[in-house]
Amino acid sequence: MDSQCKEGPVLHIVVVGFHHKKGCQVEFSYPPIIPGAGHDSNTLPEEWKYLPFLALPDGAHNHQEDTVYFHLPPLDGQQKCVYGVSCYRQMEAKVLKVREADITRETVQKSVCVLSRLPLFGLIQAKLQLITHAYFEEKDFSQISILKELYDHMNRSLSCTALEGSQIYLGLSARDLILHFKHKVLILFKLILLEKKILFYVTPVKRLVETLMTVLSLFPGIIEHGLADSSHYQPRRSISEDFSSAEIKSADEESLSMSTTDITNISKELEGRYDVSDQPDQSKPCNTTLDTHYLQPHAGSLLDSECEWETLEPHVMDEMEGKVDITHLNTFDTDSGLPITVQPQSATGQGMLSSGLVSGLQEDQYGLPLAVFTKGYLCMPYMALQQHHLLSDISVRGFVAGATNILFRQQRHLSDAIVDVDEARIQIHDPELRKMLYLSTADLRFADYLVKHVTENKEDVFLDGTGWEGGDEWIRAQFGLYVHSLLSSALQQGALQHTRTLHIFKYY
Numbered sequence: 001m002d003s004q005c006k007e008g009p010v011l012h013i014v015v016v017g018f019h020h021k022k023g024c025q026v027e028f029s030y031p032p033i034i035p036g037a038g039h040d041s042n043t044l045p046e047e048w049k050y051l052p053f054l055a056l057p058d059g060a061h062n063h064q065e066d067t068v069y070f071h072l073p074p075l076d077g078q079q080k081c082v083y084g085v086s087c088y089r090q091m092e093a094k095v096l097k098v099r100e101a102d103i104t105r106e107t108v109q110k111s112v113c114v115l116s117r118l119p120l121f122g123l124i125q126a127k128l129q130l131i132t133h134a135y136f137e138e139k140d141f142s143q144i145s146i147l148k149e150l151y152d153h154m155n156r157s158l159s160c161t162a163l164e165g166s167q168i169y170l171g172l173s174a175r176d177l178i179l180h181f182k183h184k185v186l187i188l189f190k191l192i193l194l195e196k197k198i199l200f201y202v203t204p205v206k207r208l209v210e211t212l213m214t215v216l217s218l219f220p221g222i223i224e225h226g227l228a229d230s231s232h233y234q235p236r237r238s239i240s241e242d243f244s245s246a247e248i249k250s251a252d253e254e255s256l257s258m259s260t261t262d263i264t265n266i267s268k269e270l271e272g273r274y275d276v277s278d279q280p281d282q283s284k285p286c287n288t289t290l291d292t293h294y295l296q297p298h299a300g301s302l303l304d305s306e307c308e309w310e311t312l313e314p315h316v317m318d319e320m321e322g323k324v325d326i327t328h329l330n331t332f333d334t335d336s337g338l339p340i341t342v343q344p345q346s347a348t349g350q351g352m353l354s355s356g357l358v359s360g361l362q363e364d365q366y367g368l369p370l371a372v373f374t375k376g377y378l379c380m381p382y383m384a385l386q387q388h389h390l391l392s393d394i395s396v397r398g399f400v401a402g403a404t405n406i407l408f409r410q411q412r413h414l415s416d417a418i419v420d421v422d423e424a425r426i427q428i429h430d431p432e433l434r435k436m437l438y439l440s441t442a443d444l445r446f447a448d449y450l451v452k453h454v455t456e457n458k459e460d461v462f463l464d465g466t467g468w469e470g471g472d473e474w475i476r477a478q479f480g481l482y483v484h485s486l487l488s489s490a491l492q493q494g495a496l497q498h499t500r501t502l503h504i505f506k507y508y
Contacts, residue, residue: 008155009120011082013147014113016055020105024052027110027141030148039144047073049235053384055086055111057205058405065089067129068111069121069209069381071231081231085124086113087132098140110136112147114154119223120162121213122170127154163224166473172214174475178454181424183447187437188215188426189479191417192400193370194436195377197391200402201409202421208402209381211421216379216400218479219369225353225362226369230379233396236389366484373400383408391415450478 015028025042026033034043044051054070065088072082088111093103112132114124131150138146162168178185191198192215200212216222356363359371373379378390378399385405390396391414398416403409412418418427428434439447453470468474 007117009116009118009158009160010151010154011115011117013151014051014055014115015141015144015147016052016086016111016113017141018056018060018109024056026052028144028147030144030151045075046235047075050384050386051084051113053386054084054382055113056088056109057382058385059203060088060109060111061090061107063088063090063204065132066204067125067206067209069125069213071227071378071380072115073231073233073235080117080228083116083119083121083227084113085116085121085128086111087125087128089132089136091136096139096141098142100141108141110141114150116158118158118160118163119227120158120168121209122172123158123162123167124154125171168224169217169472169476171210172217172472173210174214174217174472175454175470177211177214178450178475182451183439183444184424184426185215185218185450186439186443186447188419189218189482190437191426192216192219192372194433195372195398196416196433197398197414198400198417198419199408199415200400200419200421201404203404205382205402205404208404208421212381212400212402218476219372220476220480220483221364221369222372224369226371227373227379228361229359229375230373230377232376233378233390233393236393366487368483370483446478446482450475 012033013030014026014033016024017027019025022042026044027042028039029041030039032039032041033048034041034045037043051072054072055068057066057068060066068084068086068088070084070086072084074080074082088109090107090109093099093106093108096103096108112128112135114128116124127150131146135141135143135146181188188198200208202208202211213223219226352365353362355361356367356371359374361369361371361374363369376395376397378396378401380387380390380399380401383390383401383403385407388407388411390399391401391408391411401408408415409418412427412429416428416430416433419425420427428437454475456470
């Protein structure tokens with residue numbers, strides 16, 4: 001039995017608050033994060049120095065409440081990712097029964113956070129949201145007994161068995177994803193298969209993290225067993241301290257819809273506090289600890305209209321196999337040949353998991369989950385501004401990350417693809433990557449098949465809760481078949497050059 005199953009899944013219950021002078025900081029942890037320290041210690045291990053900024057997100061003051069999913073790197077001596085769920089709330093300070101001396105603002109902003117060994121995001125969030133509400137209703141944040149009870153309750157009620165059923169996907173609606181992105185879901189899927197640098201962008205954070213994790217849920221076993229190595233990064237010692245200092249205003253003090261002038265001012269401020277004269281010539285590889293040019297606008301990207309970006313839209317896919325226009329998918333006769341359908345399977349391969357020889361992940365007999373998030377390919381459902389340097393870190397070969405700060409979106413040269421969740425648009429500026437992502441005829445028929453079933457069953461399929469075709473589990477089963485078919489095709493002699501076509505699908 002895995003060590004994380006022998007021990008309780010929940011590591012810590014943490015309260016993060018916003019201090020008017022110190023910024024975001026840990027105010028309470030149970031058990032203490034630093035062994036031997038008090039429950040009210042603000043000290044954090046170096047690996048978790050970004051925890052306050054992840055738990056209390058940028059622009060949180062714009063929302064009465066929000067939810068954040070995030071990943072932390074393992075501590076020394078540990079090997080697996082730590083999964084965080086944070087529920088944020090704010091309330092007026094005047095209603096507090098006990099108002100501490102350091103509460104000087106009109107509103108109080110805090111997050112209650114669960115750090116877990118298991119990626120049970122939806123299950124934890126459902127319980128945590130209720131407790132956070134009750135904690136705020138006390139109107140006395142010194143009443144911590146409810147948080148200790150939460151820790152004990154979760155460690156009694158949650159276990160590794162929750163990874164084997166559909167509960168792992170609680171709150172991750174594959175149906176809504178298909179209805180919103182339609183055929184572009186398959187492009188998102190392929191971007192992750194290619195292990196590209198993918199940035200999801202939208203506010204508030206809850207919608208961001210749920211969209212990103214729903215895309216990952218389409219990969220068999222990825223959430224359950226494929227994220228263990230997804231957060232192995234090193235905190236940046238130099239610039240991160242400056243971001244957390246009181247000299248730079250917290251995101252809670254101003255809107256982060258930065259203009260060109262805002263970005264330039266931040267860059268100048270940073271440069272003024274470092275000796276830029278010691279930096280190497282721009283023509284040489286930059287190996288300094290600051291790299292302020294990554295914080296500056298890139299080649300006029302802030303001045304150019306976004307409509308000038310190369311955008312992966314249906315009407316530009318004119319080089320696909322057979323010159324198929326995705327806007328005319330309804331002309332395909334999907335009934336001419338019945339596609340392969342799959343039925344529910346209980347805990348697919350869960351009973352026969354073994355450690356992969358190469359990836360080290362817990363794999364089934366087919367080698368799933370795919371070893372995508374390993375060896376420097378990161379998964380960060382939410383990325384704080386203080387982690388911006390990871391986009392250009394030489395040890396990070398790629399990432400699937402979510403952000404709400406516009407700075408990430410404006411620095412498009414640091415990502416291969418930017419996913420605008422609101423507009424269901426995928427922006428890609430590399431023509432070669434665009435060609436790699438062109439959907440083949442079989443891909444288009446597969447996507448059309450998904451959209452057709454989800455759309456046709458949109459109104460009444462799940463009124464009794466027993467629907468199958470067009471439902472969340474059905475959609476994930478189809479993508480499971482897609483991955484198995486891809487692997488099967490790759491095993492055929494000479495099939496590597498045809499894997500995108502996936503001829504095993506009978507959509508003809």
